[in-house]
Amino acid sequence: MYTNKKENPRDKEIQNDTKGRRSFIKKVGLGGLSLAGLTAASANEQLSYVSQNVNRNSSPSTLKITDMRIAEIGGDVAFRTPIVRIYTNQGIVGHGDVRDGAAKEYALFLKSRILGENPCNVERLFGIIKQFGFHGRQGGGVSAVEMALWDLAGKAYNVPVYQMLGGKYRDKVRLYCDTTVSKDANEYANRMQARIDQGYTALKMDIGINLIKDIPGAIINSPDADYNPYRYEYRSYNLTKHPFTRVQITDKGIDLLMEYLDVMRSKIGYDIPMGTDHWGHFGVNEAIKIARATEPYNLAYIEDIIPWQYTEQWKEITQSSTTPTQTGEDIYRLEGGFEELIKTRSVDIVHPDPNTAGGILETKKIGDFASRHGIGFMHHHAAGPVSFIGCVHSAAATENFMWLEHHAVDKNDWENLVTGFEGPIVKDGYVTVPEKPGIGVELNEEVVKKHLIKGEKLFAPTPEWDKIRAWDRLWS
Known part of the structure; x- marks a missing residue:
């Protein structure tokens, strides 16, 4: 067993490896990296380079939705618009807007359908909630949630939505x-x-x-x-x-x-x-x-x-x-x-x-x-x-x-x-x-607060929408 007074060989190995990665990435940043250069690099150098942009704050496969809340704005900044925020177990949040002039309840109704789900499965979750949208403003809830899911998925995988x-x-x-x-x-x-x-x-x-x-x-x-x-x-x-x-x-x-x-x-x-x-x-x-x-x-x-x-x-x-x-x-x-x-x-x-x-x-x-x-x-x-x-x-x-x-x-x-x-x-x-x-983009909460609808709170808890109280299946 090694004590604090003696040098642990594994610690030295980690230090050398870290220095090597930093040196390698620094060289890459200065001069670029050719395919031949990447092939000739060590396994650790290759791994460091190809994974340098991965979001280490999120593990997409274990991401779960934990909450959904609303902040409704209007007045002199925009048409009346409920902003949706979806929370996750890994601290990242996603945002979307309910259609201008639509009711926030169109989105809140969907909360119980997505809690506990992985937001990265956007198309699957859309298949679950799409039956609760309709033409006009009634499509606003499903659309806002779908948009917030894409925001979360992009953050989890560290890529823009268009990609x-x-x-x-x-x-x-x-x-x-x-x-x-x-x-x-x-x-x-x-x-x-x-x-x-x-x-x-x-x-x-x-x-x-x-x-x-x-x-x-x-x-x-x-x-x-x-x-x-x-x-x-x-x-x-x-x-x-x-x-x-x-x-x-x-x-x-x-x-x-x-x-x-x-x-x-x-x-x-x-x-x-x-x-x-x-x-x-x-x-x-x-x-x-x-x-x-x-x-x-x-x-x-x-x-x-x-x-x-x-x-x-x-x-x-x-x-x-x-x-x-x-x-x-x-x-x-x-x-x-x-x-x-x-x-x-x-x-x-x-x-x-x-x-x-x-x-x-x-x-x-x-x-x-x-x-x-x-x-x-x-x-x-x-x-x-x-x-x-x-x-x-x-x-x-x-x-x-x-x-x-x-x-x-x-x-x-x-x-x-x-x-x-x-x-x-x-x-x-x-x-x-x-x-x-x-x-x-992320919300500027101080500005959002300035333009909240009278009586509205900034992303107040919504536990009353947590549980499903209906049978959603459309077939027998």
């Missing part, structure tokens, strides 16, 4: 941004020019019957008519699906709407792609009128001019005009959602929001399917920066991707909600694809 999706097609992701509305056409155009001056190379404007509803003779059966078409209804105009409002746009109304496009193009020119959204609630005939009227202005797309579910009507609009059509921000998953729209070529562009569509991988699958059918592919987004960067990974990993929406251009503290990004997140209308593990 686990098969690698990237681009180093920077191109953005498009909304522009605040003005009833003054010239002021509206000036605001769009200001976006270009900020570096954005693709834009979208909200234009529709709300801009002309007060002008006599422009709109038939307007929701703001003197006789109020909804005074005896239990539903309001904005909760009435488009075909059932019986709103019509007159020739005068069409001319007034086209004036906005004319002034816009006169101001910003034709080099910048310009899409449009929020036209109003009306049926397929009015949509065709608008699509045809906009042709001289070469719009990039008209978005959600009728509800996405009316596949045949979308196809009729698409085939009636050369103006591209687009929908998808409220569709959940490829199967039962985007699949029919794409296969039938009912629209020219699909526009999933990863926070509704089912998360990062499901969104990539939608993009790949669209590519095989010659359909364009964009991303909608209007939540916090965590899921925004998650969208960047999906966009980077999908070949036919076009543009990602940035809906927080005027939110001064939005980027400050996270840390870890090199420089500003958005620069000259692009986002550089992160190379850090997972999604690539």
Whole structure:
């Protein structure tokens, strides 16, 4: 037995081995390493080199989910957005956002389904929870959890999410941004020019019957008519699906709407792609009128001019005009959602929001399917920066991707909600694809605290959601 006063030969061996590894890695860092150099190195040197980037704080095969909590933000920093945090037995955490305007309970309901599971089995866990999502905001819970799982898996294996999706097609992701509305056409155009001056190379404007509803003779059966078409209804105009409002746009109304496009193009020119959204609630005939009227202005797309579910009507609009059509921000998953729209070529562009569509991988699958059918592919987004960067990974990993929406251009503290990004997140209308593990950012808890919804606590315990109280099987 060796005492403390005598030198242990094994200690000396370890010291020499450590010095050798350090010397070897130092030489590698200075001069690089060729394949021949690696082959000639000792076994210990080879092991040190190839494993130097492995995350030794995590053992992926034994990683387990131990908790899930929520911090809900809103106000002047973002649309109301519940942030999900998933905890593990190894101290690493993963984050995702529930869809803007969705309920945090959509995510909390899933907690009991994933506790004790290995978060690295993302696709398997998605198979367990996907039945609890649906179209619109109801897809927000499943999508947030899926995104947080990818964040954890990337951190566990020390690679960015895009790498686990098969690698990237681009180093920077191109953005498009909304522009605040003005009833003054010239002021509206000036605001769009200001976006270009900020570096954005693709834009979208909200234009529709709300801009002309007060002008006599422009709109038939307007929701703001003197006789109020909804005074005896239990539903309001904005909760009435488009075909059932019986709103019509007159020739005068069409001319007034086209004036906005004319002034816009006169101001910003034709080099910048310009899409449009929020036209109003009306049926397929009015949509065709608008699509045809906009042709001289070469719009990039008209978005959600009728509800996405009316596949045949979308196809009729698409085939009636050369103006591209687009929908998808409220569709959940490829199967039962985007699949029919794409296969039938009912629209020219699909526009999933990863926070509704089912998360990062499901969104990539939608993009790949669209590519095989010659359909364009964009991303909608209007939540916090965590899921925004998650969208960047999906966009980077999908070949036919076009543009990602940035809906927080005027939110001064939005980027400050996270840390870890090199420089500003958005620069000259692009986002550089992160190379850090997972999604690539962490929460700045002090800033998150500033913007919590009134009465909300920062990641308060949620033990009431720990146990399953239902039988989930969908077959007998």
